[in-house]
Structures are given as C-alpha cells and as structure tokens.
Amino acid sequence: MPKILLVEDNEMNRDMLSRRLERKGYRVVLAQDGRQGYLLAHSERPDLILMDLSLPVMDGWEVTRLLKGNGSTSHIPIIVLTAHALLSDRAKAFDAGCDDYDTKPVEFGRLSEKIENLLVVRKES
Amino acid sequence: MNLQNLSIKRKLMLITMLTSSVALVLSSVSFLIYDLMSFRRQLSQDLMTQAEIIGFNSGAAMAFKDEAAATATLSALKAKDDIVAAALYSPEGKMFAHYFQADKTLPSSLDAGSQQSGYRFEGGYLRVLQQVKMNGERVGTLYLLSDMRQWNLRAKRYTSIIVIVVLICGSLALLLSSRLQKLISKPILHLEDTMRMVSSNKNYEIRATRFYGDEIGRLIDGFNTMLSEIQLRDTALQRANNELQTSTHELEVEIIHRKRTQDELLTAKQAAEQANRAKSAFLANMSHELRTPLNAIIGYSEMLEEEVQDIGKISNVRDLQKIQAAGKHLLALINDVLDLSKIEAGKMQLHIEMFDIASMIEEMVTTLKPAIAKNANAFQLHVPENLGTMRGDVTKVRQILLNLLSNACKFTDHGTVSLDVDRMTTAGQEWIQFRVSDTGIGISTEQQENLFQEFTQADISISRKYGGTGLGLAISHRFVQLMKGRIMVESTPGQGAVFTVHLPVQAAAEQPESSRSGQTVSSEAAPQVTANADTILVIDDDLAVRDLMSRSLTKMGFRVVAAAGGEEGLRLAKQLRPLVITLDVIMPDWDGWTVLNKLKADSDLAEIPVIMVTIVDNEAMGRDLGASSYLIKPVDRERLVALIEKHRAARFSTVAKTGVPPANWSSRSQRSSRKPEVVGPRRH
Numbered sequence: 001m002p003k004i005l006l007v008e009d010n011e012m013n014r015d016m017l018s019r020r021l022e023r024k025g026y027r028v029v030l031a032q033d034g035r036q037g038y039l040l041a042h043s044e045r046p047d048l049i050l051m052d053l054s055l056p057v058m059d060g061w062e063v064t065r066l067l068k069g070n071g072s073t074s075h076i077p078i079i080v081l082t083a084h085a086l087l088s089d090r091a092k093a094f095d096a097g098c099d100d101y102d103t104k105p106v107e108f109g110r111l112s113e114k115i116e117n118l119l120v121v122r123k124e125s
Numbered sequence: 126m127n128l129q130n131l132s133i134k135r136k137l138m139l140i141t142m143l144t145s146s147v148a149l150v151l152s153s154v155s156f157l158i159y160d161l162m163s164f165r166r167q168l169s170q171d172l173m174t175q176a177e178i179i180g181f182n183s184g185a186a187m188a189f190k191d192e193a194a195a196t197a198t199l200s201a202l203k204a205k206d207d208i209v210a211a212a213l214y215s216p217e218g219k220m221f222a223h224y225f226q227a228d229k230t231l232p233s234s235l236d237a238g239s240q241q242s243g244y245r246f247e248g249g250y251l252r253v254l255q256q257v258k259m260n261g262e263r264v265g266t267l268y269l270l271s272d273m274r275q276w277n278l279r280a281k282r283y284t285s286i287i288v289i290v291v292l293i294c295g296s297l298a299l300l301l302s303s304r305l306q307k308l309i310s311k312p313i314l315h316l317e318d319t320m321r322m323v324s325s326n327k328n329y330e331i332r333a334t335r336f337y338g339d340e341i342g343r344l345i346d347g348f349n350t351m352l353s354e355i356q357l358r359d360t361a362l363q364r365a366n367n368e369l370q371t372s373t374h375e376l377e378v379e380i381i382h383r384k385r386t387q388d389e390l391l392t393a394k395q396a397a398e399q400a401n402r403a404k405s406a407f408l409a410n411m412s413h414e415l416r417t418p419l420n421a422i423i424g425y426s427e428m429l430e431e432e433v434q435d436i437g438k439i440s441n442v443r444d445l446q447k448i449q450a451a452g453k454h455l456l457a458l459i460n461d462v463l464d465l466s467k468i469e470a471g472k473m474q475l476h477i478e479m480f481d482i483a484s485m486i487e488e489m490v491t492t493l494k495p496a497i498a499k500n501a502n503a504f505q506l507h508v509p510e511n512l513g514t515m516r517g518d519v520t521k522v523r524q525i526l527l528n529l530l531s532n533a534c535k536f537t538d539h540g541t542v543s544l545d546v547d548r549m550t551t552a553g554q555e556w557i558q559f560r561v562s563d564t565g566i567g568i569s570t571e572q573q574e575n576l577f578q579e580f581t582q583a584d585i586s587i588s589r590k591y592g593g594t595g596l597g598l599a600i601s602h603r604f605v606q607l608m609k610g611r612i613m614v615e616s617t618p619g620q621g622a623v624f625t626v627h628l629p630v631q632a633a634a635e636q637p638e639s640s641r642s643g644q645t646v647s648s649e650a651a652p653q654v655t656a657n658a659d660t661i662l663v664i665d666d667d668l669a670v671r672d673l674m675s676r677s678l679t680k681m682g683f684r685v686v687a688a689a690g691g692e693e694g695l696r697l698a699k700q701l702r703p704l705v706i707t708l709d710v711i712m713p714d715w716d717g718w719t720v721l722n723k724l725k726a727d728s729d730l731a732e733i734p735v736i737m738v739t740i741v742d743n744e745a746m747g748r749d750l751g752a753s754s755y756l757i758k759p760v761d762r763e764r765l766v767a768l769i770e771k772h773r774a775a776r777f778s779t780v781a782k783t784g785v786p787p788a789n790w791s792s793r794s795q796r797s798s799r800k801p802e803v804v805g806p807r808r809h
Contacts, residue, residue: 010417010421012418012421012425013417013420013421013424016421016424016425016428017424019428020424020427020428020431023428023431023432104416104417104420105416105419105420105423105424105456106420106424108424108427108428
C-alpha cells in the first residue's frame with residue numbers, strides 16, 4: 001500500500017484530501033508545516049509527497065529544494081499543490097525540483113491520476 | 126540771417142514796412158522833383174519879367190549912351206539878393222554898364238550871335254539875356270545872372286521835410302504793422318504751439334482756438350477735426366491695447382490655471398492608477414482567499430458524494446452534486462475575476478509554446494460536451510486536416526474558445542453551434558482564424574458596442590436568465606489583445622451571432638520569452654528594470670540598524686540588501702540597481718555625503734532615489750546633494766515604508782509609460798515568503 005505524505009497547513013484541506021486518499025486505499029501521513037514535512041519525509045520515507053507551497057515555518061519551495069537536494073530523499077516524487085494560479089509559481093515550483101504540479105481547488109480525479117502516474121513511473125524505475 | 130527763415134511776425138512786419146516805405150519815398154521824391162522843377166520855371170519867368178522891366182527902363186539910357194543912368198537903373202537890383210550880376214551891352218557887344226554883387230563878374234563883351242533873348246541854366250546859375258529896345262529898335266542887350274538861392278533853400282527845406290515825414294510815417298507803419306500782423310501771426314503761432322503741445326504730450330484732447338473766420342480759421346478747424354480723428358483712433362487703439370493686455374493677462378491666468386489643473390489631473394491620474402493597481406491586487410488576493418474555503422466546499426461535497434454513493438442514498442447524491450455544481454460555478458467566476466484583475470494589474474503573462482491546434486481543439490471540445498448537450502444543440506466542427514501547429518499561449522487560446530463556445534451554447538436552444546478553424550495570410554503575416562457561429566438569440570447593434578467591456582452583459586435580464594459574470598468576453602478580448610490578435614463580432618438579433626478571432630501563428634517576437642519555447646515566463650526572467658523593483662539597498666555601518674531595517678522592510682514584502690560601508694554600498698547599487706537606497710551619514714570609511722555624491726555623479730545610478738536615514742540633522746545638505754528624502758533616526762517605520770511605496774509607484778508609472786510591463790507586481794503573500802538577503806560583514 002503506497003504511503004503518501006501530505007504537507008498542508010489548512011486543516012480542512014488536510015482532512016478532506018487525506019480522507020479521500022485513504023478511501024482510494026493509500027496510507028496517508030500528515031504534516032502541518034514545512035519543517036514537520038521535511039522531518040517526516042526523512043523518518044517516514046513516503047512513496048510520494050503532496051506539498052502545499054504556502055506553509056508556515058518553512059515554505060513549500062524551500063522544503064522541496066531541500067528534499068530534492070538530499071540524496072536520501074531526492075527519489076521521492078513531489079506533487080506541488082498551490083492555490084496560486086500564477087504561472088510564475090508553477091515555474092518556481094519546477095525550479096525547486098518538483099515532479100508535478102496542480103492547482104487548488106484540487107480536482108481529485110486529475111490529482112489521483114497524477115499520483116498513479118508518478119507511482120507507476122517510480123515502480124518501473 | 127536768411128530772409129526766408131524769418132518768423133511770420135517779422136516777415137509780415139518787414140513786408141508792411143518795405144511796401145509802405147517804398148510807396149512813401151517814391152511819392153515824396155516825385156512830388157519834390159515836380160515842385161522844384163515848377164519852382165525853377167517860376168524863378169526863370171520872374172527873372173525874365175525882371176529883365177524885361179529893367180530893359181525897358183534902361184532903353185533910353187542905352188539909346189542915349191547915358192552910362193550913369195544905365196548904371197543907376199542896374200543898381201536898383203541890389204534889392205534882389207539872388208541876382209548876383211547884371212550888365213548892359215551895346216549892340217556891338219561891348220559892356221556898357223554893369224552891376225556886380227561881391228566877386229561875381231560878367232564877360233566884358235558878348236558875341237553878336239548870343240545876343241538873343243532867353244534864359245539858360247548853367248553851373249548852378251540862371252542866365253537871362255534880354256534885348257533892350259527903344260521904339261522897336263534894338264539898342265543893347267541886358268545880361269542877368271541869378272544864383273537861384275531861393276530854389277536851393279527850398280530844395281534843402283523840402284528834402285528835410287520829406288525825410289522827417291518818411292521817418293514819422295515809417296514809425297507809424299511799424300507800430301501799426303506790429304499790431305496788425307497779429308491778426309495773421311497770432312492764430313498761426315497758436316496753431317504751432319498747440320501742435321507742439323500735442324506732439325510732445327501726446328495729448329490728443331487739446332484743441333486749437335479759432336480766432337477768425339478766415340483761411341487760418343478754417344485751417345484751425347481742419348486741424349481740430351484731424352485731432353479729433355486722431356483722438357478717436359488713439360482712444361480706439363488704447364482700448365484695443367487695454368483689451369489686448371486684459372486678454373493677455375487672462376490668458377496668463379488661464380495658462381497658470383490650466384497648468385495647475387494639469388498637475389492636479391496628473392496627480393489624480395497617478396492616484397487613480399495607484400488605486401486601480403491596489404484594487405487589482407486586492408481582487409487578486411481576495412480571489413485566492415476565496416478559493417481556499419471554496420476548495421473545502423467542493424472537496425467535501427465530492428467526498429460526501431462518493432461516500433453517499435457507496436451507501437446508496439441517491440437523493441442525497443443529487444443535492445451534493447448541486448452543491449458541487451454551484452461551487453464550481455463560483456470557482457469559475459472567481460477565476461474570471463482573478464484573470465481580469467491580473468490583466469488590469471499588468472500581471473497577465475503569456476506562456477508561449479508550440480502546440481498542435483487540432484489536438485488542442487479536440488481536448489477542448491471534450492470539456493465542452495456537457496454545455497453543448499444542455500440546450501440540445503448540434504455541434505459542427507470544421508478543422509482542415511493539415512492545420513499544423515502554432516506558437517502561443519495554449520491555455521489562453523483554449524480559454525478564449527471555451528468562452529466563445531460556451532456563450533454560443535448558452536444563448537442557443539435546439540440550434541446549431543459551429544467552430545471553423547483555418548489558416549490565412551494578411552499583410553505578410555500568418556494567422557489562425559477561429560470562427561464561432563450559432564443560431565441563437567443574437568446580439569443587437571447597440572449591445573455589440575459594449576460587448577467586450579467588463580461587467581456588461583448584453584442585457585441585465587440576460588445575466589438573470591442565463592447567469593455568468595459578463596467577464597468571459599472581456600477576458601477573451603484582453604487575451605486576444607495580449608496575443609496581438611483581433612476579435613470581431615457580427616450578429617443579426619434572432620438569427621444568431623458569429624465571433625471571429627484572428628491570432629498570429631507565431632506569437633509576438635518582442636516577447637523575450639518567445640525564444641524559449643515551452644518555458645514559463647516568471648518574474649525572475651523579466652528584464653532587469655523589474656527584476657530589482659522590490660529591492661531596497663540599506664547602507665549603514667550599524668549592524669542593529671541594518672537588521673532592523675531588513676526585518677521591517679522584508680515584512681512589508683521588499684527584498685532587502687544591506688551594505689556596511691559606502692564603498693560596498695556603491696558596488697551593490699551598481700550591481701543591483703535597487704528601487705530605493707537608504708543611506709546613513711556617519712560611517713567609518715566614506716561618509717554618507719561622499720556616497721551620495723558618488724551615487725548622483727554616476728549617470729546609471731543618479732535616478733535611484735536616496736533616502737537619508739541618520740542622526741545628523743542637516744536636511745538642507747542632503748537635499749543639496751540630491752537626496753530624495755531625509756529621515757532622522759530613530760526612524761518612523763511607517764513613514765519610511767510610505768516613502769518607499771511612493772518611489773515604487775513612481776517607478777511603476779514610468780515603467781508603464783515606457784511600455785515595459787510591470788511584471789513584478791507580486792502579491793503580498795508571495796513577497797512575504799521571501800527571505801531577506803543581508804550582505805556585508807556581520808559582526809557576530
């Protein structure tokens with residue numbers, strides 16, 4: 001059962017997304033801020049990370065950059081989620097090294113497709 | 126003195142005097158001559174008579190050769206003063222008797238030929254010869270010599286009288302003429318005076334007085350009339366001049382007034398632009414603040430729907446779907462507002478990439494299917510096989526087509542909606558033409574005018590009946606403009622509408638991002654002018670001040686770079702071209718004044734506003750050297766931020782004017798996530 005780390009500071013979004021992911025059969029680990037997300041990525045070794053960008057303590061770009069720069073975590077696919085509809089945010093996210101990108105509000109069907117794709121790619125590699 | 130240049134007065138007197146004197150002298154002299162001549166004739170007559178009498182008396186004496194009697198007769202002439210000599214000659218011519226007064230003598234004999242009677246004037250004397258007869262026989266000749274004493278006396282007396290008379294008459298004439306010449310000269314002199322007064326004082330109100338009704342009087346009348354004319358014209362001229370001056374003054378006032386108004390308008394315009402940007406920023410912020418709860422609503426209702434479907438409570442599923450639909454509609458509206466506010470804030474960017482037109486359309490039509498089905502419309506798609514690719518912002522092209530097609534579907538019931546795509550070439554440029562046509566309610570001519578304006582649907586009632594924000598067409602229009610394309614509409618009310626969009630096959634070349642296909646254009650890639658539009662350079666040797674400024678300005682969303690000394694500050698200023706520089710005065714290596722001088726001397730840096738932040742109270746010095754503002758420590762943070770915001774607004778307005786889009790106008794939440802960069806030796 002793939003394990004997904006969801007880093008999201010908004011409680012409702014966290015609750016909703018985690019419940020839907022669980023219904024899909026994933027194991028979900030939750031982090032409320034960037035620092036916690038960074039630590040959990042190391043300790044929990046998730047198969048995939050869903051990363052919000054606007055996070056307290058340490059923002060999503062920073063966490064993504066750190067995780068992708070670290071040999072022990074760089075293999076974990078990261079999907080960045082943001083409420084920002086700006087193209088520059090998307091560019092920034094890709095610059096930080098994320099594998100995919102989606103805007104909020106999440107269209108769950110589309111997101112789960114992206115999750116599946118990344119997990120399949122990872123399995124294949 | 127030249128006679129001709131004499132004054133009129135003198136001329137008149139001279140003429141009078143000359144004329145009267147000549148007349149007087151001439152008449153007196155002719156009278157004198159006439160008188161003297163007739164007096165001489167009378168004298169000679171008298172002497173002839175005298176001679177006749179003496180001849181008669183001495184006839185007997187002569188006949189008888191009585192010398193004594195003859196001499197006695199002649200002696201009677203003693204009584205006559207003027208007869209100076211008398212003699213009696215015999216018929217042979219020999220002197221017989223004589224009478225001589227004083228030394229005058231007579232010849233002792235006479236020629237026979239010269240013994241005829243008669244008189245002769247000779248050398249101031251009158252000579253008279255008289256034949257002395259006795260009984261009709263010539264017995265001798267009488268010779269009388271008169272010195273004409275009476276005549277000479279008379280001539281002398283008459284001459285003196287004439288001289289006196291001429292003198293008296295001359296004086297009288299002088300007196301009279303000097304009085305009478307005034308008749309002519311006075312009005313002329315007065316006229317001359319008046320003329321001189323008028324010309325020297327430029328006073329055209331003065332008039333010459335008319336003395337008499339003669340030619341000079343008429344001349345004066347003429348002169349006065351002329352003066353009146355001149356006065357009239359002068360007054361008119363004066364009035365015109367005054368009016369001109371007044372209107373010039375009014376114009377000046379008007380110009381000043383307009384300038385002030387212009388300044389006010391400019392200020393107002395800047396304020397309005399600032400307000401508009403603030404509004405757009407607010408809308409952009411609000412929009413994604415709204416998206417977070419909406420996200421929850423849509424997400425939870427989707428989740429609930431899935432759970433309820435598992436349980437099998439179909440009626441609840443419907444309700445949940447309605448909540449979802451409403452949520453999605455609201456989301457679409459918010460997205461529209463966000464798009465529009467981004468366009469208005471100048472933040473909308475093109476993401477240019479090469480894409481296949483046919484597959485983009487195919488994908489879009491899939492999304493559109495529910496909308497087509499809703500009003501039972503037929504959909505026709507005409508895409509030529511070899512349509513190929515275009516370079517542009519695929520998301521925006523898709524959004525334009527979706528807007529136009531969903532509008533067509535919305536306003537058409539049981540009709541046909543079609544999309545025709547084709548390539549075309551005009552003015553040497555290749556275009557893709559998209560034609561969206563429907564058989565719906567159509568748009569009236571008046572409605573077409575405002576069709577592409579924000580928040581104006583063709584009719585208020587339409588928004589009630591069909592829903593929507595009325596932003597779809599406005600956004601499509603703006604997108605098309607952004608891509609340097611055209612959008613047109615043709616419609617007959619009741620018969621449907623045709624929207625035509627032309628987009629360049631190659632997106633505009635001046636977009637710097639167009640060379641990098643498929644890359645996202647971010648604010649970091651924008652030109653340098655905007656790259657550091659949020660950067661503040663803090664030059665201060667005090668670490669505490671640097672940290673404090675960095676922290677407070679970073680919190681306000683600025684990127685702060687700090688330098689501990691003047692040299693380093695100058696280097697960073699050149700490298701970063703910051704929005705604003707804050708500068709301390711008392712520093713170890715170069716003081717603030719030196720740094721300010723160097724900044725203002727560099728043509729590249731002179732434009733950057735410098736805010737002095739110091740404990741030194743010398744604002745005048747700062748202003749003189751070119752500082753924009755002067756703050757005394759401890760710094761009022763709000764004032765500092767207000768100053769920086771002002772400079773940023775000014776910079777944006779100039780950037781907007783020069784046509785470089787203020788692409789870096791980021792939202793607060795984005796800025797606040799940036800880390801401050803503090804450069805410089807830190808003393809830990």
